[in-house]
Amino acid sequence: MSKFIDRPRxxxxxxxxxxxxxxxxxxxxxxxxxxxxGHNLHNAxxxxxxxxxxxYCGGLSLPSSNVVxxxxxxxxxxxxxxxxxxxxxxVDGDIYLVLTGCMVEMIGDxxxxxxxxxxxxxxxxxxxxxxxxxxxxxxxxxxxxxxxIHKFVRKQRQKTPLSVNILGIVPAQDVFWQGxxxxxxxxxxxxxxxVNTLFGEGEDLESIRNSGAxxxxxxxxxxxxxxxxRKYEEIHDIPYITTGLPxxxxxxxxxxxxxxxxxxxxxxxxxxxxxEEKAVYYNYLERLADLYNDIDLQRYAVVVGDANYAPAxxxxxxxxxxxxxxxxxxxxxxxxxxxxxxxxxxxxxxxGLHPVVRFDTDASSVKKYLTEIxxxxxxxxxxxxxxxxxxxxxxxxxxxxxxxxxxxxxxxFPVTNRxxxxxxxxxxxxALSLTEDLFGLLVAAR
Amino acid sequence: MNYLExxxxxxxxxxxxxxxxxxxxxxxxxxxxxxGCFGSEGCLNLAGRRFSQTQGCQFTLSLAILNTLRNAVIIxxxxxxxxICSISNVGVNKTFKQLRDPQSEGIIWLSTNLDEADxxxxxxxxxxxxxxxxxxxxxxxxxxxxxxxxxxxxxDDIDSILADLQTQTAASLVPIHCEGFKTKVMATAYDxxxxxxxxxxxxxxxxxxxxAEPDLEKIKEKYRISRHVNVLNVGSMSRxxxxxxxxxxxxxxxxVTFIPCYAEPEDFEYSLESSLxxxxxGTHDDYFVEHIKAKYGIPFLIDTIxxxxxxxxxxxxxxxxxxxxxKEAQRLIQEENRELDKSLEPFRQKLAGKTxxxxxxxxxxxxxxxxxxxxxxxxxxxxxxxxxxxxEPIFDSLEDLDDAIVDVATNxxxxxxxILKRLKPDLLxxxxxxxxxxxxxxxxxxxLFGPSYNYLGYSGVFEVARRLNRVARNGQFNKKLAENVPLxxxxxxxxxxxxTYIKQQDAV
Numbered sequence: 001m002s003k004f005i006d007r008p009r010x011x012x013x014x015x016x017x018x019x020x021x022x023x024x025x026x027x028x029x030x031x032x033x034x035x036x037x038g039h040n041l042h043n044a045x046x047x048x049x050x051x052x053x054x055x056y057c058g059g060l061s062l063p064s065s066n067v068v069x070x071x072x073x074x075x076x077x078x079x080x081x082x083x084x085x086x087x088x089x090x091v092d093g094d095i096y097l098v099l100t101g102c103m104v105e106m107i108g109d110x111x112x113x114x115x116x117x118x119x120x121x122x123x124x125x126x127x128x129x130x131x132x133x134x135x136x137x138x139x140x141x142x143x144x145x146x147x148x149i150h151k152f153v154r155k156q157r158q159k160t161p162l163s164v165n166i167l168g169i170v171p172a173q174d175v176f177w178q179g180x181x182x183x184x185x186x187x188x189x190x191x192x193x194x195v196n197t198l199f200g201e202g203e204d205l206e207s208i209r210n211s212g213a214x215x216x217x218x219x220x221x222x223x224x225x226x227x228x229x230r231k232y233e234e235i236h237d238i239p240y241i242t243t244g245l246p247x248x249x250x251x252x253x254x255x256x257x258x259x260x261x262x263x264x265x266x267x268x269x270x271x272x273x274x275x276e277e278k279a280v281y282y283n284y285l286e287r288l289a290d291l292y293n294d295i296d297l298q299r300y301a302v303v304v305g306d307a308n309y310a311p312a313x314x315x316x317x318x319x320x321x322x323x324x325x326x327x328x329x330x331x332x333x334x335x336x337x338x339x340x341x342x343x344x345x346x347x348x349x350x351x352g353l354h355p356v357v358r359f360d361t362d363a364s365s366v367k368k369y370l371t372e373i374x375x376x377x378x379x380x381x382x383x384x385x386x387x388x389x390x391x392x393x394x395x396x397x398x399x400x401x402x403x404x405x406x407x408x409x410x411x412x413f414p415v416t417n418r419x420x421x422x423x424x425x426x427x428x429x430x431a432l433s434l435t436e437d438l439f440g441l442l443v444a445a446r
Numbered sequence: 447m448n449y450l451e452x453x454x455x456x457x458x459x460x461x462x463x464x465x466x467x468x469x470x471x472x473x474x475x476x477x478x479x480x481x482g483c484f485g486s487e488g489c490l491n492l493a494g495r496r497f498s499q500t501q502g503c504q505f506t507l508s509l510a511i512l513n514t515l516r517n518a519v520i521i522x523x524x525x526x527x528x529x530i531c532s533i534s535n536v537g538v539n540k541t542f543k544q545l546r547d548p549q550s551e552g553i554i555w556l557s558t559n560l561d562e563a564d565x566x567x568x569x570x571x572x573x574x575x576x577x578x579x580x581x582x583x584x585x586x587x588x589x590x591x592x593x594x595x596x597x598x599x600x601x602d603d604i605d606s607i608l609a610d611l612q613t614q615t616a617a618s619l620v621p622i623h624c625e626g627f628k629t630k631v632m633a634t635a636y637d638x639x640x641x642x643x644x645x646x647x648x649x650x651x652x653x654x655x656x657x658a659e660p661d662l663e664k665i666k667e668k669y670r671i672s673r674h675v676n677v678l679n680v681g682s683m684s685r686x687x688x689x690x691x692x693x694x695x696x697x698x699x700x701x702v703t704f705i706p707c708y709a710e711p712e713d714f715e716y717s718l719e720s721s722l723x724x725x726x727x728g729t730h731d732d733y734f735v736e737h738i739k740a741k742y743g744i745p746f747l748i749d750t751i752x753x754x755x756x757x758x759x760x761x762x763x764x765x766x767x768x769x770x771x772x773k774e775a776q777r778l779i780q781e782e783n784r785e786l787d788k789s790l791e792p793f794r795q796k797l798a799g800k801t802x803x804x805x806x807x808x809x810x811x812x813x814x815x816x817x818x819x820x821x822x823x824x825x826x827x828x829x830x831x832x833x834x835x836x837x838e839p840i841f842d843s844l845e846d847l848d849d850a851i852v853d854v855a856t857n858x859x860x861x862x863x864x865i866l867k868r869l870k871p872d873l874l875x876x877x878x879x880x881x882x883x884x885x886x887x888x889x890x891x892x893x894l895f896g897p898s899y900n901y902l903g904y905s906g907v908f909e910v911a912r913r914l915n916r917v918a919r920n921g922q923f924n925k926k927l928a929e930n931v932p933l934x935x936x937x938x939x940x941x942x943x944x945x946t947y948i949k950q951q952d953a954v
Contacts (some may be wrong), residue, residue, distance in 0.1 A: 004558045004576035005526065006583075012527025028934070034595055034626040036503020039857070039879070040531040043506070047534035053882055057934035060857045060880035064500040068630050072599070086497035086947060090860060092936040102525055102596050103627055106565060132525035133561050133596065364554075364583055395536055399552060414533045 002333070006362035007396055009306070009331050009413055010173060011048075012132035015041040016140020017099050019049070019172035022058045023199035024208065028093030029058075032080045032111065033101020035066035037132075048413050049172040050420025063087040067104060076109045084118055084125065094205050095152065096125045097144065105131040126151050136333060138224050141170045145198075145228035148208055149235055159215040159238070162263060163194035167228050167240070168221030171199055174308065175415045179424025184220065184246070187256060187427050190273045191265055212236040216262055220245050220255075220426075221308045222345070223338045244345055245308040248316040248431035249278055281428045288439065297442055300386060301325040303355075304366055304393035305412035307332045309425075311345035313392055313411060316431060318351045321438070325355040326386070327373050329366050331394075331412070334359050363396040370400075390438060407441040447736035450645055453605060454623035455637035455733060457630075459491060462732075464631045464834040467493040468854035469861075469945025475833065475852050476841065484834055490950075494630070497947040501857040502879075503626025505594055506531050507635035510681040512622065513539055513553045514707040516546070517587040519580040519617075520555040523573050523604065524594025529555065542897055545685040546708045554584055560596050569602050574611060581615040587711050589617045590642070598625040618711075620646040631832050632856055633729055633807075640734040643706060643714060648738070651715035670701075675722045675765065678731045679704045682810075682895035683902065690903035691726075691752065694762055697778050698771050706734075718742055722768055726761075726902070727751050727809045728836030749839045751809050752902050754816030755783060756843040782904045790821065793911040797918060798822030803869055805829035805862060806877035806894040812840040814875055814894060814901075817910050819845055826869045827851030829862050831877070853944065859883040860935055864944035873918060888928030890921030 010016070014033065018041055021027045031038045042059045046052055054061060065083040067076045084098060098115050115127040128147040130140055145167070166184055171177045181197040188195045196207050196214060217232050217240035219225045229240035241262050246255035253274050260270040291297060301323050303314045310330045317323040330342060339359055346357050356373050358365075374386040391397055391406040395416045401408035410417055411425065411434075424430040449455055458464045465484055468475070483490045505528060512520055513535050522529035532555055540552030556579070558564075558572040573591070580589050593604055608619045622642040624635055656663065677691055692702045705717050717723075723738055723746040725731035735746035747768065752761040759779045766775030801824045804811040808830040815825045825847060830837075833854045851869065855861050859880040866874075866887050874884055874891045881891055892914050895901055900909040 002559055002561050002563075004521075004556050004572050004579065006556050006579075007554070008526050008530060008557050008559070010526070011530045012525055015527050015530065031500060034503055035498075035501045035630070035632070035856075036506045036626040037527070038500025039502040040506045040529065041527060042500070043531035044527075044533045055882075056932070059882050060499060060501070061859050061883055061934060062500040064498060066498045066501060066630070068627055072627055082496050083498065090497055090936060090939045090947075091934050093934070102565075103599060106596070106599050132527035133565050135561075136526055398537070399540075414536070416533065416537055 006364050008136070008361065009394055009396065010136040010138065011041050011044050012136060013130040013134040013140040013143060014099055014101055014132055015045060016137030016170065016173065017097070017128060017130040017144045018042070018058065018062070018140070019045050019137060020141045020144045020170070021097060022052065022055050023171035023177070025204045026056060026094040027205060028087065028091050028096045029062055030084055030087050030096055030098045031062055031064040031101065032076065032083070032098060032104050032109065033064065033067065034103055035064065035068070037101045038062040038064045044414070045172045047416045048175070050175045050415045050418050052172055057091055057093065063091060072103055072107055075107060076104045077114050080104075080109065080111070080114050081117065084115070088118070088121055088125075094123055096123060097147065098125065098127045099130045100128075102131040102133055105129060124152060137173045138170055138332070141173070141224070142227040146231045149228060149231045152209060153212045153236065154209050155236060156213040158213070160194060160213045161215055162192060163196065163214045164188065164216045164218050164259070164263075165211045165214045165232070165238070166195065166197045166218055166220060168219040168225030168242070168308070170224055173306070173413050175411070175413055175420050176423055176425050176430070179422045180245075180426035180430060182422065183424045183427035183429050187252065187273075187277070188259065191256065191260060191270060193263070212238070214238050216241065218243060218259060222341045223307050223332070223334060245312040246427055247312040247425055247434065248320045249281055249428065250319050250350070251312055251316060252277070252427050252431070277428045281432065284432050285435065288435070291443075297439060299323050299442075300389040302327045302366070302370065302389060302391045302393070302406070304329045304331060304391070304397055306330070307334060307338075307342055309412050311342060313434070314346065314355055315349065316434065317392075317438075318349050318353050318355070320431070321435065322351070323390070324353060327369055328355050328357045329369060330357065330359050331361055333361060366393070366397065367400055390441065392438075409437055409441060447733070448740055449641065450737060455634065455641040457628055458634045458637065458834070459629060459631050461637070462834045463491040464633070464832045465490040465493060465854055466630050466832045466856050467495055467948045468833060468852070469948055470852055471848060472828070472850045472852050473848035476848070479835070479838060493948060493950050495858070495947050496949055497860065499858050499860060502632050504624045504629055504632060504635035504638055505529060505592065505626045507632050508592060508622055508624040508639050511636070511639045511707055512590055512592060514543070514681060515588070515590070516543055516550050516708065516710045518711070519584050519586040519589050520553070521558065521573070521576050521580060521589060521591045522555055522594065523558045523569060523591055523597050523602070525560045525596055526557050528594035529557065529592065538897065542685065543708060547710075556580055565596060565600060568600055569597050570607055573602065573604070573607055577608070577611050577615060577619065581617050586617050588620050588646075589615065590620045590622055592622045592624055595625045595627045598623075598628070618646060633832060636730045637733040639706070640737070644734065644737050647711055647714035648718065649715055650718055651712065671719050672721050673699060673769070674701045674703070674720045675724050676703050676705055676717045676720045677724045678726065678734065679707045680727055680730050681707050682897065683707070684897045684899055686900035687902040687906065690900060690905045694778070694903055695765065698762070698766055698769070698774055700765070700769065718744070720744060722747060722765070724765055727807070729807060729809050729834070732836070748836070750843070751813045751840070753810065753813035753906060754843060755786060755820060755904065755907055756816055757813045757840065758903055758907075759783070760839070760843070786904045786907060789908050790911050793915045794822050796915050797911070800824070800872040800918065801826050801869070802873040802875060803827050803829075803866060803871040804875045804894070807831050808833055808837050809840065810894060812837055812844065814910070815847065816843045817907050818875070820907065821911055821914070823873070825850055826871050827853070827865060829853040829855055829865070831856045860939065861944050863887065863933060863935055864940055864942070867940050868944070873914065883933060885924045886927050886931050886933050888921070888925045890917045890924055892917045
């Protein structure tokens with residue numbers, strides 16, 4: 001039984017579907033819903049994902065049946081049929097996905113029947129049921145991928161050796177999705193893999209169509225993208241592994257070794273790649289040796305983020321930057337058994353630290369946990385205060401940051417106070433960017 | 447006008463016979479207005495489209511006002527996606543509120559997160575929990591409950607639930623019924639919000655009464671009210687716009703309160719101690735001012751919007767007439783025009799002869815055309831969100847525009863793309879939102895409004911001129927985009943008439 005949410009950090013199933021299609025070149029969504037759904041979701045996704053923009057046919061260009069009361073009373077199928085036909089006339093795409101909003105699902109419009117009338121069109125037209133009440137953005141990502149895996153991805157019995165697909169990095173919901181996928185691809189290619197990230201640089205609709213040839217799916221998340229991976233397994237016979245989001249040397253080494261092991265890659269190759277990458281990485285990181293120690297740039301930290309970022313960022317700042325994370329709030333909607341999986345990610349820190357981890361979707365809760373983990377000063381002359389502290393979160397944490405005087409780095413959706421193009425936090429390069437951004441906060445006034 | 451007994455405001459296609467789909471020239475529109483095509487017997491009232499693009503709904507537009515109200519928590523009673531557009535407002539909202547009150551908080555909202563189970567069994571329980579949590583956690587003056595489509599269809603009796611909860615909360619509870627599917631005309635949102643405001647915020651303020659009644663105090667109070675106006679602001683206005691209008695009205699000896707945007711709940715109570723409600727845009731305000739007049743006897747003025755010199759002149763004069771201050775107003779107008787006219791000269795020299803296309807709300811685009819004409823820019827066409835009776839006063843300020851193209855379309859960038867390809871204007875002045883398409887047509891764009899810029903009054907004319915000149919000086923960003931990034935429409939579309947997909951019959 002779900003509850004109300006204080007300032008959700010995700011959109012709905014329809015929103016997640018739209019964001020996912022936004023990431024596929026020349027994929028055209030056709031929304032069958034009220035007039036405002038597309039506009040509302042675009043405003044959230046655009047701003048929340050560091051100004052992702054509408055893209056080729058997103059934003060206010062999204063074709064939408066804009067059903068009104070009359071359609072809800074008499075059924076919206078005629079209007080949908082008209083809208084699909086006119087979209088195919090006007091909009092130049094390579095695949096069209098018809099997505100539903102709440103109202104047309106509640107009145108029982110037969111989406112699949114109407115869409116099946118367009119089977120003869122020379123480009124695929126696929127139905128996906130994405131009413132908001134089915135779940136969050138992550139659900140939308142799974143639903144779109146499932147539809148594609150089921151109806152669009154070419155079946156290939158012969159798998160290409162050492163070829164992998166990347167799942168679990170949800171476009172827009174991971175604000176740095178494109179940069180992250182690029183870095184993951186770069187690293188895995190160094191292991192000699194053929195990497196299909198499905199979305200992002202170098203990928204297009206053909207990449208998705210050919211994704212059935214992969215010999216392994218790598219889900220870079222403990223909870224997102226798993227349904228898609230299972231669908232691939234069921235329909236295309238591709239096994240999958242789940243990994244944490246690799247950030248930094250520690251995380252990325254573990255990631256590369258895990259993938260290498262799953263594909264039986266020669267450990268010597270893997271170790272050589274890791275050594276090369278680490279040499280470059282430490283060549284950069286070493287620059288901080290002076291300043292970090294000259295002016296004491298160790299910080300306490302509070303991390304508020306989604307299920308991918310929160311564990312990865314926290315371990316990175318603890319085990320590589322040598323910071324002291326005290327509190328982690330994971331803001332996704334997480335099932336109880338998934339919570340256990342995520343909690344394991346916070347065990348066995350090399351630093352020996354044990355940050356307090358909470359699962360909570362409400363923006364107002366973070367402050368409550370903060371007062372829980374660290375007592376307030378009751379006018380004591382000598383008081384071990386919680387500071388200096390850096391807050392790593394979303395833009396929702398800004399008020400809290402201001403109130404406590406903590407510098408804030410926004411990493412997790414929504415990120416409305418930054419422009420994000422190809423910036424990344426994953427891998428070795430991403431960790432260097434994260435280091436720049438975190439320490440950049442601390443020297444901004446120098 | 448009295449719709450307040452009803453649960454919610456009627457849709458504008460019914461109340462005002464507003465139109466959202468029309469293509470022609472300004473001459474055609476004027477003819478239609480005369481013939482009553484947009485009126486109660488109107489043939490254009492129910493027009494629609496065979497192809498449509500997403501366009502915003504009364505829920506999203508309602509939030510544009512609701513998010514500005516101070517000391518309020520908003521509950522979005524809907525599935526998780528509804529109203530999530532507030533994310534785009536998180537930062538700026540707080541900044542703008544703090545321009546009015548430095549202590550203000552940013553927007554706080556809860557989603558009742560209706561899921562599949564709630565769709566079957568109703569959302570009442572979650573609504574109750576959310577209201578009680580909001581009251582306890584944030585201690586706001588008011589809790590605004592805006593409901594989306596789903597509760598309306600599953601039949602949640604929101605008003606009764608809230609009436610019951612009201613006995614348990616310190617905050618007053620304000621339902622706003624703004625489900626998107628109820629209307630094609632997004633601007634119905636203004637009525638939906640005003641409906642809630644009228645029913646819940648507007649009431650006579652509780653003032654301390656004198657035990658003995660000194661005449662002087664009574665006379666002072668009466669005088670104060672006799673020289674006070676409410677100006678109804680809109681979410682797209684900036685603080686600078688308000689200060690400019692305030693400056694002009696103060697110059698006539700009038701004092702001003704701005705409602706509804708960025709107002710405190712009690713501002714609506716004190717707004718009844720006023721002698722005139724002044725709208726700056728009929729599209730926003732007629733529902734509110736008509737009701738206030740009917741219930742409290744406060745007269746109102748709905749005429750033009752004070753954008754452009756002639757429109758500002760006219761707006762000031764109309765207000766002055768109400769107070770018998772015509773002579774003072776004429777002097778003010780003369781002096782303001784003299785100064786402004788001189789300041790525009792350098793921009794006229796640079797901008798004269800250029801061509802432009804303007805898109806956005808009906809009242810605002812026509813008024814903005816006056817500024818462009820003042821600068822010697824030729825206006826080739828318009829795209830209006832919708833069309834109704836409120837544009838008529840502005841026609842007087844425009845010269846020789848009968849051949850300009852008018853596309854009535856809420857967003858619908860595909861039609862605009864087709865039109866722009868034909869008209870090839872030098873400049874665009876457009877509403878926010880659909881500009882990623884317009885940008886890829888390579889034309890420099892000045893936003894039609896911006897909550898941190900001045901557009902209204904005399905200073906607004908200068909600011910628009912100054913910024914247009916800057917925008918026109920370097921359009922490389924959009925030009926380069928156009929050279930390198932394709933638009934999503936097929937070639938055949940540009941060969942068709944831009945109004946091909948408008949259909950006239952949409953009646954039940």
